[in-house]
Structure formats: structure tokens, C-alpha cells
Amino acid sequence: MSFNLALVPRRDVSLIRQVLTPVVALLVALLIGGVIVWLMGRSPAKAFDVFLREPLTDPWALQEVLLKSTPLMLISIGLIFCFRANRWNIGAEGQFLLGGIFGGGVAIATHGLTGPWILPLMMLAGALGGMLYAAIPAMLRNRFGISEILTSLMLVYVAELLLDYLVRGPWRDPKGFNFPQSVPFTDAAQLQPLFEGGRLHAGFALALLAVLVAILVFRRSLFGFAVRASGEAPRAANFAGFNEQRITLVVFLISGGLAGLAGMIEVSGQVGQLRPGFGQGLGFTAIIVAFLGRLSPVGAMLSSLVIAVLLIGAESAQVSLKLPFDLTRFFMGLLLITVLAGESLNRYRLEFRKEAA
Amino acid sequence: MGPERIRLTGITKAFGTLKANDHVDLTLHAGEIHALLGENGAGKSTLMKMLYGLLRPDAGEIRINGQPVTLPSPRAARAQGIGMVFQHFSLFEDFTALENIAIPLDGRIADAGLRAEVEAKARHFGLAIALDRPVHTLSAGERQRIEILRALMQEPQVLILDEPTSVLTPDEAEALFATLESLASAGAGILFISHKLEEVRRLCSRATILRGGKVVAETDPRAVSAAELAALMVGEGVLDLRPVADHALGEPMLHLDGLSVAPEGVHGVTLRDIHLTVRAGEVVAIAGVAGNGQSELYAAISGEGGRITAGQIRMAGQDVTRRDINSRRRLGAAFVPEARLGQATLPQGPLSENIILSWHATGSLGRWLLDTVRTGAVARRVIERFDVRTPSSDPQAVQLSGGNLQKYVVGREIERQPRLMVVDQPSWGVDARAATHIRQTLLDLAAAGAAVLVISQDLDEAMAMADRIAVMHGGYLSAARPVPALSRAEIGLLMTQGESPARGAA
Ligand SMILES: Nc1ncnc2c1ncn2[C@@H]1O[C@H](COP(=O)(O)OP(=O)(O)OP(=O)(O)O)[C@@H](O)[C@H]1O
Ligand SMILES: [Mg+2]
Numbered sequence: 001m002s003f004n005l006a007l008v009p010r011r012d013v014s015l016i017r018q019v020l021t022p023v024v025a026l027l028v029a030l031l032i033g034g035v036i037v038w039l040m041g042r043s044p045a046k047a048f049d050v051f052l053r054e055p056l057t058d059p060w061a062l063q064e065v066l067l068k069s070t071p072l073m074l075i076s077i078g079l080i081f082c083f084r085a086n087r088w089n090i091g092a093e094g095q096f097l098l099g100g101i102f103g104g105g106v107a108i109a110t111h112g113l114t115g116p117w118i119l120p121l122m123m124l125a126g127a128l129g130g131m132l133y134a135a136i137p138a139m140l141r142n143r144f145g146i147s148e149i150l151t152s153l154m155l156v157y158v159a160e161l162l163l164d165y166l167v168r169g170p171w172r173d174p175k176g177f178n179f180p181q182s183v184p185f186t187d188a189a190q191l192q193p194l195f196e197g198g199r200l201h202a203g204f205a206l207a208l209l210a211v212l213v214a215i216l217v218f219r220r221s222l223f224g225f226a227v228r229a230s231g232e233a234p235r236a237a238n239f240a241g242f243n244e245q246r247i248t249l250v251v252f253l254i255s256g257g258l259a260g261l262a263g264m265i266e267v268s269g270q271v272g273q274l275r276p277g278f279g280q281g282l283g284f285t286a287i288i289v290a291f292l293g294r295l296s297p298v299g300a301m302l303s304s305l306v307i308a309v310l311l312i313g314a315e316s317a318q319v320s321l322k323l324p325f326d327l328t329r330f331f332m333g334l335l336l337i338t339v340l341a342g343e344s345l346n347r348y349r350l351e352f353r354k355e356a357a
Numbered sequence: 358m359g360p361e362r363i364r365l366t367g368i369t370k371a372f373g374t375l376k377a378n379d380h381v382d383l384t385l386h387a388g389e390i391h392a393l394l395g396e397n398g399a400g401k402s403t404l405m406k407m408l409y410g411l412l413r414p415d416a417g418e419i420r421i422n423g424q425p426v427t428l429p430s431p432r433a434a435r436a437q438g439i440g441m442v443f444q445h446f447s448l449f450e451d452f453t454a455l456e457n458i459a460i461p462l463d464g465r466i467a468d469a470g471l472r473a474e475v476e477a478k479a480r481h482f483g484l485a486i487a488l489d490r491p492v493h494t495l496s497a498g499e500r501q502r503i504e505i506l507r508a509l510m511q512e513p514q515v516l517i518l519d520e521p522t523s524v525l526t527p528d529e530a531e532a533l534f535a536t537l538e539s540l541a542s543a544g545a546g547i548l549f550i551s552h553k554l555e556e557v558r559r560l561c562s563r564a565t566i567l568r569g570g571k572v573v574a575e576t577d578p579r580a581v582s583a584a585e586l587a588a589l590m591v592g593e594g595v596l597d598l599r600p601v602a603d604h605a606l607g608e609p610m611l612h613l614d615g616l617s618v619a620p621e622g623v624h625g626v627t628l629r630d631i632h633l634t635v636r637a638g639e640v641v642a643i644a645g646v647a648g649n650g651q652s653e654l655y656a657a658i659s660g661e662g663g664r665i666t667a668g669q670i671r672m673a674g675q676d677v678t679r680r681d682i683n684s685r686r687r688l689g690a691a692f693v694p695e696a697r698l699g700q701a702t703l704p705q706g707p708l709s710e711n712i713i714l715s716w717h718a719t720g721s722l723g724r725w726l727l728d729t730v731r732t733g734a735v736a737r738r739v740i741e742r743f744d745v746r747t748p749s750s751d752p753q754a755v756q757l758s759g760g761n762l763q764k765y766v767v768g769r770e771i772e773r774q775p776r777l778m779v780v781d782q783p784s785w786g787v788d789a790r791a792a793t794h795i796r797q798t799l800l801d802l803a804a805a806g807a808a809v810l811v812i813s814q815d816l817d818e819a820m821a822m823a824d825r826i827a828v829m830h831g832g833y834l835s836a837a838r839p840v841p842a843l844s845r846a847e848i849g850l851l852m853t854q855g856e857s858p859a860r861g862a863a
Contacts (some may be wrong), residue, residue, distance in 0.1 A: 008430055220726045225713055228703075235700040238661055239692075240714040241683035351429070 007348035008353035021346055022292075025338040026306070032338075033331050037287070042321055046116060061312055063200045067270060069308035071096065071262035073207040075286035076293065076300040078258030079212045081251040083219075083295050086231035089252060090136065092154030092259045094159035095130040100261025100267040101163055102129025104182060104274040107172055107189035108171055108265075110213025114188045115288030122264055124130035130260015131253045133159065138252035142245040148252075158282070164276050171274060191269035203265035207304075210258060229252060257281060285311075288336050307332060359387025361423060362515050362546035363408065368402055368417035369377045372756070375748040377403040379570040380417070385515065387547040390537060392557045392578055393550045395567035396590050396788040398746040399758030400804035401550050404567070405517045408548075409441040409552055410434035421515075429801055435461065440513030442504045444520045444550075444759045444786065445698055450493040456485055458507045458801040479506055483532040493626060493660050497524040497782070498647025498814065500709065505533065509540075511796045516540065517548045520759070522556060523786050526646045526814055526852075534560050552760070553581035566590055589787050598796055598821055601804035607637030608674065610689075610808035611658070611775040616648035616668035618657045626650035631668070634826060635808040637776065640800065641813045641837055642819035645829035645852055651812050652695065654829065656782045658810070660690040672777060683718035689776030691715065693767055693783065701766040702754035709751050710764060715769060734771060743798075744791065760787040768794050771802060778802060781812045796822050816848060 033247050034044035055061045076093045082089040084155045103126030137151040164180070191201035218224040230237040230247045238244065263279075271278050289307050293299025314328035363385040370378040377400045385391050386800035387586075393401050406412040408419065410428035419426055421437050428434045448457045453788055458475055461468040472488060479486055484502045492500060508516060516537075522530045535561065537547055551557050557564065557578050564578040566589045574589045581589075611634065618628040628650050635641045645651060656662035658670065661680035670678045673688045680694070690716070694700045702711045707722050712732040713722060720735070724727050733751065740747060743764040757765065763786055770778065783799065800822060803809045813819045819826055820840060827837035828851035835856040 143560065204695070216726075220729070222713070222717055222722070222725070222727055225710070229706075229714070232705060233699045233703050235696070236703050236714060239659075239694055239700050241660075241681050241718060242685075243681070 002305075005350065005352060006060075007350050010347055010349050011283075011348050017056075021342040022339055023201070025342040026335065028342075029335040029338045030333065032334055036327070036330075040323070042323060043321060047317065047321060048325065050317045052309060054310045054316065055312045061316075063198055064151055064312045065305065065308045066200055068203050068311050069304040070203045070207045070269075071266050071282050072289050072304040072307055073301055074210055074262035074265070075259045075283055076289040077207075077210045078255035079290040080214065080293075080295050080297060080300055081227060081254045083290060084231050085227045085247055085250055086177055086234075086249045087138075087153050087251055087257050088149045089134065089137070090149055090287065091134070091283070091288055092153050092255065092281055093281065094156035095256040095259035096150070096263040096266070096283040097131045097159040097163055097279050098129040099126035099135040099263025100274065101159075101263075102168065102260065102280060104185075104262025104267045105171075108182055108188065108274075109187045111183055111186060118188045119191065122260060122268060126264025127257040127261045130256040130258070130263065132256070134252040134256020134259070135249065136250045137142070142248055148248075158222050160276075160279070163274070163278075167276060173273070179275075184263070184273045185268065189268060190272055191265065201269045203262075203269050205264045206265070206289050208301075209251060211297050211301045218297065223250075245330070259286075285332065287320070288332055289345050292336060292339050306335075312336075359389070359544060359546075361385075362387050362421065363548075364418075364420040364423075365408070366406075366418045367418075368404065368407060368419070369415045370407060370412060370499070371415055377748075378407070378414075378567075378790055381567070381570070381572055383572070385490050386546060387514075387544045388541050390541050390547045390549055390561045392561035392564035393548055394554075394557065394564055394568065394586065394590055397764070397786075397791055398758040399567040399590070400570040401567060402758060403570075405441065405519055405548065405550065408434070408515075409439055409517060416684040420439075431461075432463075435511060435513075438512075438514030439517065440508035440511045440515070441517040442501075442508045442521050444521060445499045446497075446504060448492045448500055448503060451491055452489070453489050453491055454503045457492060457503060458488075458510055461507065462510060463794070475506065475510065478509060482506070482509065482536040483831045484536075486530075494653050496648040497785075498526065499812050501525060502529070502566075503537075505523050505536075509536075513545060515548070517550075519550045520552065520786050521549075522551055522553060524782070524814060526551045527816065529644075530556065536628060538569060552786065552792070553835055554568045554578075554789065557586070558583060574681050574762035590788065591790050597764065598793060598800070601800050604638050604804050604806075606639050607806060609634045609636050610673055611635040611779075611810060612659070612671040614669045614671070616657065616670060617665040617666045618653055619666050620653055621656075621664075626653050626658050626832045628653050628663075628832050628834075633834060634838060635810050637806050637808050638803055638805045640809040640811065640822050642813055642823035642826045643829055643834070644813060644826055644848055646818055647814055650830050650832040650834075651781070651814075653804070653832075655692075655694065655779065655812055658779055659690075659694070661692075661694070686715070686718050686773075690771035691773050692780075693770050693780040694771050695781040695785075695839055697759075697762045697766050697785075700752060701734045704755040704760065705753055707736075707751045708740070708745075708754055708757075709733040710749070711765075712736050712739075712769060718772065719773065735769075739765060739768040739772050742772070743794070760791055763787050764795065767798075771798055775802075775807055777810075778807045779810045779812075782815075783811055783813065784815070784818060792818075816845065820845070823846045828852055830855075 016029060037044045037047045055065050079089060079092055087312055104121040106122045106125045136155060137148040140146040140151050141148045167182055169181045171182045173181055191203055194200050226242040226247060230242055267274055267278060289303045290300055292303035310328055310331060314325055319322040365381060365383045368378050368381040381404055381862040382859060388485050395401050410431045410433050416457055424771055432442055455467040459465050463854050465471055486502050496629045505521060511716055544813050549561055555664050565572055566577055578586060613633040616631040638722050653663055665678055669676055672690055673686060675684050698704050709732045712735045716722055717826055720729055745761050745765045754762060766784060799809050811822060823840050825837040825839050826843060828848060833855055835851050
């Protein structure tokens with residue numbers, strides 16, 4: 001005898017079920033996470049307090065959450081275009097870095113100058129840097145049929161090395177005691193807080209704008225339809241005359257452009273200079289965000305916020321509870337698994353079968 | 358009559374408010390070939406999917422060999438000896454034919470042992486199949502043969518065939534009938550769905566007729582005429598094709614001049630030196646056995662695929678050889694591809710959204726933002742004009758019955774009022790009345806001054822519609838000849854041997 005576990009498609013899934021699934025998934029992940037914290041000898045109640053309550057109730061922490069969600073939102077919105085079209089851009093981290101490098105480059109080149117044109121120019125440069133970098137895997141795929149998964153991923157490491165080289169070499173701050181970092185940006189090159197004494201800057205508004213535009217594009221525009229068609233039924237997209245290669249290029253440009261813009265916002269609004277590791281893996285985290293949000297713009301917006309809460313909570317948990325940061329990564333993975341499992345269980349029923357071996 | 362194999366009692370299935378099956382009773386005996394008839398959307402596929410464990414009945418009982426059973430999955434149904442050949446192919450596109458055959462056979466892989474068995478079976482039943490080619494390189498007819506062979510490999514006690522002959526040539530269909538007869542005489546029970554009433558009358562000894570999800574009659578199809586059967590199905594007679602008034606032919610709308618096309622994959626058919634002209638006002642049909650280059654020819658004409666190595670395609674007087682499908686549409690062309698799900702439509706997309714696929718280049722649906730009011734209105738007009746039966750007001754394409762989806766796709770293109778209409782398999786899977794309607798609409802379109810090119814494996818259809826017929830064979834196209842002067846025997850010869858060596862085979 002052997003036991004078999006099989007997935008059997010479900011026929012109808014109620015709306016309530018679809019709405020409740022992610023909520024239940026979050027609760028399950030919290031429960032498992034709590035058990036792990038408890039096994040590590042810390043109080044789950046305390047951890048819950050630090051991870052979830054504080055970031056959501058403390059006004060200062062709340063701003064940090066919104067700041068942290070900004071790059072996640074921008075990048076994941078861009079990734080949705082790729083993933084919906086069945087194109088696999090895994091290299092948003094690299095495009096994010098290039099956006100920071102291009103935007104930061106403008107800041108360094110205009111160091112000492114003032115004027116309201118500097119920030120817009122940095123934004124343009126950042127978006128452009130991300131687009132150019134994303135164009136590489138797209139063109140390699142179009143020209144030579146090379147898998148964009150590999151090329152986009154490997155270009156991340158190239159971008160990291162490029163950043164390293166720049167801040168240790170030509171762009172190193174001469175007055176920086178040999179630290180690998182650029183000159184600190186002047187005020188003209190930094191996104192300013194929206195209100196007195198706060199930290200939240202206009203980047204968050206741009207992220208929300210990107211969400212709105214993406215909603216409109218997918219609901220109502222021909223281009224959004226073409227992207228979906230190309231992902232769901234390539235032969236139908238071909239019948240409609242949607243050019244496969246052009247779609248590949250455009251979704252990569254959108255995705256790279258938004259990631260690049262996010263990179264510029266990060267260096268200008270958060271870091272204030274170029275230094276290695278400003279990416280923090282946000283470009284990879286955004287992949288999780290996009291899938292947590294089930295590849296919908298609204299979903300990506302909500303899951304950016306959830307993940308940002310966790311990241312901020314993790315920072316203070318490191319300090320106050322001595323919990324390792326890796327626990328947060330673990331928890332993000334856990335959340336992804338429970339959400340995807342919930343999604344699958346919506347579509348399929350689990351069935352145990354006994355069978356003669 | 359042999360022992361009872363299947364007894365369905367009171368089977369009921371609803372999709373939302375639509376009752377696709379309403380207290381259906383049906384009994385199948387060993388050795389019986391039993392037809393399931395009904396117009397498009399009558400509920401035939403739905404009923405069979407429940408017997409194969411793909412759908413679960415809302416009410417009713419299924420007995421197999423006298424025992425009541427529940428069938429939670431196709432696998433459970435297969436374990437009970439039930440095999441099914443689907444109306445919409447259920448093959449994995451990237452796998453080879455042999456691998457596809459291996460998948461439902463529990464514990465088997467595509468190895469030399471299985472290959473030997475499959476080859477033996479294929480030979481025994483006269484089904485020619487290239488086992489090592491990935492399915493996406495195969496034509497509909499070839500896919501159909503794989504589906505049939507796959508079902509046969511499971512040695513089913515009950516075999517369900519959902520419109521298996523709609524893409525087979527007459528010869529292939531004959532071979533299939535012989536197969537089914539020998540299976541039946543060996544004790545299997547066979548359920549056979551078809552819209553071709555003549556073949557039903559030739560093959561089946563019982564027929565259950567569904568209308569609107571209910572059984573309206575059970576009869577011996579050999580004892581009644583095809584017209585009577587059709588009347589039972591639709592509740593009224595089927596009209597004959599009405600000949601259109603004589604009309605003058607206009608300019609050539611489609612002109613292929615020495616066209617040669619290299620196939621997309623390694624397995625496609627190479628088209629060589631094809632000449633064809635279709636003038637405004639005439640209907641030209643391309644007949645031939647599936648897999649002789651029709652798919653490649655369609656793709657080259659529509660602009661969907663193929664690498665043109667020589668020659669020219671002209672539409673409405675303009676050279677479009679290097680232009681894409683949408684610039685061809687802008688010149689007044691419309692195309693109906695062979696695969697209605699996944700090529701002609703986005704399966705998960707609602708019908709209103711599926712309008713966009715072929716309309717966006719010409720239909721003024723809005724430049725940046727789509728005019729959803731307009732796409733909805735167009736979809737409703739198509740549904741009304743072509744009597745598309747839908748389970749809700751704007752269902753997803755995949756929710757339509759096979760024939761109704763075909764009506765929608767053809768209707769969507771005709772609604773564009775094309776000056777050149779290219780149709781691959783216009784009446785694949787549509788019931789007799791709807792087939793007449795589609796053919797009539799195409800004839801009327803030609804009478805109103807459009808050029809119509811029909812690619813069809815249904816010779817009756819080609820003969821009934823076309824002014825001229827050309828035949829595809831091995832990548833060559835014979836000269837198009839006027840229909841009245843052309844006999845079936847001549848066409849048959851062209852289909853199997855191509856044109857006389859003077860211009861053909863070389
Ligand atoms: N998944 C589904 N969701 C909603 N409605 C459905 C679904 N599947 C089938 N239907 C509806 O049920 C009815 C019966 O469909 P079915 O496919 O059984 O027809 P059929 O007799 O096989 O027709 P055809 O000859 O066109 O293949 C149709 O009105 C169809 O639109
Ligand atoms: Mg059907």
C-alpha cells in the first residue's frame with residue numbers, strides 16, 4: 001500500500017473565500033512565526049508588539065514604514081508588467097542599483113549647484129539608468145533567445161561590483177576618510193520632507209501614482225490587454241498582432257524604469273549619498289511583494305505596506321529583542337508560502353488516496 | 358444486446374442559473390455504439406465530463422456495470438474503465454505525442470517498451486502518428502489521432518468520443534469507424550458525439566437526443582432520416598443553403614504569386630510555389646488532408662507565422678508580403694484561425710474583451726483607453742446575429758460550448774465587414790443549423806462583394822460553398838477549378854496524389 005496526495009481542481013470558488021484567503025494566510029504565518037520566536041526563548045507577545053503594533057501605531061515608525069514601502073511599491077508595480085506578460089525579470093535589484101548610480105551621478109556632477117531642476121534631472125537619470133540596464137536582458141532574449149531569467153539575475157552582481165568600484169574609485173569622497181562612499185548630497189539633490197519635522201518625502205506620492213496608473217493600464221488600456229494576452233495565450237496575442245519582441249522590450253523598460261526611479265529615490269531621499277549595499281536586497285524583496293499581491297497593482301500596494309511593516313519591525317526587534325534580522329527574511333518566505341498555498345488550495349482540493357503499490 | 362455498462366439516472370448540472378443538464382437518463386450496453394446528439398450548447402460535453410469525472414453532478418446517479426459510483430476525478434473514471442477523447446484537445450503542447458500518451462497511463466513512461474506497444478496499436482487501428490514530434494507542431498487532425506490513440510491505449514470498457522471526426526478526413530473517419538466497430542464487437546460500450554448526422558446513422562444503433570439540457574428523445578438513428586434527427590435536435594427543420602443571386606466578380610482581393618514558405622519549426626510543411634487568386638465576390642475553397650500545409654498556408658496569408666522565402670502575397674492590390682496581420686486587417690482582411698480557444702480567443706477573457714483581439718487595429722476602440730462600452734456592444738451584436746448561446750451575458754470564452762464559441766469567432770470577424778475573409782475550418786463543431794447559418798453568411802458576404810477563402814477538410818462543405826476548389830497536397834496547391842466541373846473522385850485523387858507531375862510533385 002502506498003498513500004498518495006493529489007491536487008484536484010475545484011470548480012467554483014466563492015468571492016468571500018478569495019478575499020479571506022490572504023488574511024488567513026497572514027494569520028497562519030503569524031502563528032508559525034510566533035511558535036518559532038517562542039522556541040528561540042523569546043516572548044511571542046513581545047515580538048508581536050515590536051513587529052506589528054509599534055510600526056503601525058508609533059507615528060515616527062509609521063513614516064518609516066511608508067518610506068520603506070516606497071521602493072517596494074515602485075519596483076513591484078514594474079515587475080507586475082513583466083510577470084503578467086510571462087517575462088521573468090529577476091534582476092530588479094540591479095536596475096534599482098543602476099537607478100541609484102545614475103541619479104546619484106547627477107547629484108555628484110552637480111555638487112555645489114542649486115536649483116529646482118536638479119531633482120527632476122536626477123529622477124530622469126535614475127529611471128533612464130534602470131531602463132538601459134533592463135534593456136540588456138530584453139534584447140538578449142529578443143536577439144539570441146537567451147533566457148532573461150539568467151541574464152537579468154547575473155546582471156545584479158555586475159551592478160553591485162560597478163557600484164563598489166565607483167565609490168571606492170572615481171566617485172569616492174576625498175574628505176571621507178577613505179570610506180567607500182561618495183560625497184554627501186547637498187540639499188538641492190535630496191528629496192525634502194513633505195512636512196515640518198517629518199521624514200516622509202514625495203517619493204511615496206510617486207509610488208502611489210504608479211499604482212494608480214498601473215490600475216488604469218491593466219483595466220482599460222490596449223497595452224495592458226496586450227501584456228495580459230501575451231502572458232496568458234501567446235498564440236492569441238500573435239493573432240491580435242501584438243509584437244512579441246516589442247512587448248518583451250517594453251515591459252522590461254517599464255520595470256527597469258520604475259526600479260531605477262526607486263533607486264534614485266532611495267539614495268536621494270533615504271541615504272543621502274552613494275555607498276555600497278544601499279540596495280538592501282529590496283529588488284529581490286519586491287519579487288515576493290509582487291507575488292504576495294497576486295500580480296495585481298492594488299495587491300502589490302497592500303503587500304508593499306505589509307512587508308515594510310515587517311522590515312521596520314525587524315529593525316527594532318534586532319535592537320530590543322536581539323532577534324536576528326534573518327528571522328524577518330524567514331518570515332517573509334513563510335508568508336509567501338502560506339499565501340501561495342492558500343491560493344493553490346483555493347484552486348485545488350487536497351485528496352488523500354490509498355492505493356495498492 | 359450485451360450487459361449494461363453505464364446507467365445514468367436523473368443527472369443534473371447547473372452553471373450558475375443555467376441548467377446544462379436537467380434530469381438526464383441514459384443507458385449504455387456492452388457492444389453498443391450510442392450517439393449523443395443535440396445542438397450547440399445542448400449539454401452533451403457537460404454530461405460526458407461528468408461521466409469522466411471532470412465535473413461533479415449536482416444530482417443523479419451514475420452506475421457502472423450495475424454498481425453506483427462517484428467519480429471524483431478522471432483518474433477514478435479511468436480506473437473504472439472509462440476513456441475519453443475530448444472536443445477541445447487536452448494535450449501538452451511541448452511534449453511529444455508519445456509522452457502525451459504515456460501521461461495518463463499510471464506508472465508508464467515514454468520508453469521503448471511503450472513505443473512498441475503504441476506503434477502496434479497505431480498500426481492495428483490504422484492511425485498514422487509521428488510519435489516523436491512535439492504536439493505544438495502538429496495539425497488538428499494529427500492531434501485528434503493522438504487523443505484517440507491515447508484513449509485506446511487504456512483498453513477502455515467505455516469509450517467517450519466528443520466530436521472526434523470534426524477534423525478528420527473521410528478516410529480517417531472511415532478507419533476510426535472500423536476501429537470503433539471492432540471495439541464494440543469486443544464488448545466495449547461507446548458513446549459518440551457528432552454533428553454529422555449521416556455518420557451517426559451509419560455507425561450508431563441508439564441515439565439519445567438532448568435539447569436545452571433535457572433528453573427529448575431516444576431512438577434508433579438508422580430508422581429515421583437525418584432530417585428527422587435534426588428536427589428532433591432543434592425542434593424545427595434545418596434550412597438548406599440558399600444559393601445567392603448571380604453577381605459579377607470584382608478585383609482580385611487576394612493574390613498569391615509563387616509563394617514559398619519555410620515552416621516555423623523543423624516539422625512543419627514547406628510550402629512551394631503557390632499560386633492562387635481570390636476575386637471580390639467569389640468563394641474559393643482549399644481542400645486536402647490535414648497536415649499537408651493548410652496551417653502553414655493560413656499562417657502565411659494571415660501574417661501570423663512562416664518565413665516567406667519566395668513569391669508575393671497581395672491583398673486589395675497591395676504587396677503585403679512583409680506586413681503584419683494588422684496592416685492586412687487595415688486593408689479589409691479578416692481571419693478565422695483553426696484553434697478557437699487560445700488562438701482565436703483568450704480562454705479566460707470575457708467575450709467583450711475578446712473583441713479587442715481582432716478589432717483593435719481597425720475598430721476605433723479608443724486610442725489609449727479602450728472603449729469598453731463599444732466592445733460590449735459589438736460582442737452583444739455578434740451574440741445576437743449569430744445566435745451564440747451563452748450561459749451569462751458576458752461569459753469567458755472557455756465557458757461557451759465548442760460550437761457556440763466557433764459561432765462567436767466567425768461572427769466577430771464578419772461583423773468587421775471584411776472585404777477579404779480567410780477562414781480555417783469555418784464550421785468545426787457547430788451543429789447543422791449553425792453550420793448552415795455560418796456558410797450562408799459567408800456566401801452572402803461574397804455576394805455583397807467580399808472575397809472569401811475557406812480552408813476546409815470537410816469536402817461536402819467545400820463543394821457546397823465554393824465557386825472554385827483548389828487542393829493542398831504535400832505543400833503544393835493545385836490549380837483552383839470551378840466546382841460544377843469537378844467531381845468528388847477528381848478531388849479525392851488530388852488529395853492523395855497531388856496534381857499531375859507536370860507542375861506538382863518534383
Ligand atoms: N464552465 C462553464 N461555466 C459556465 N457555463 C458553462 C461551462 N461549461 C459549459 N457551460 C454552458 O453549459 C451549456 C452546455 O455546454 P456543453 O459544452 O455541454 O454543450 P455541448 O452540447 O457540448 O455543445 P457543442 O456541440 O457546442 O460542443 C452551454 O450553454 C455552455 O455555455
Ligand atoms: Mg461540446
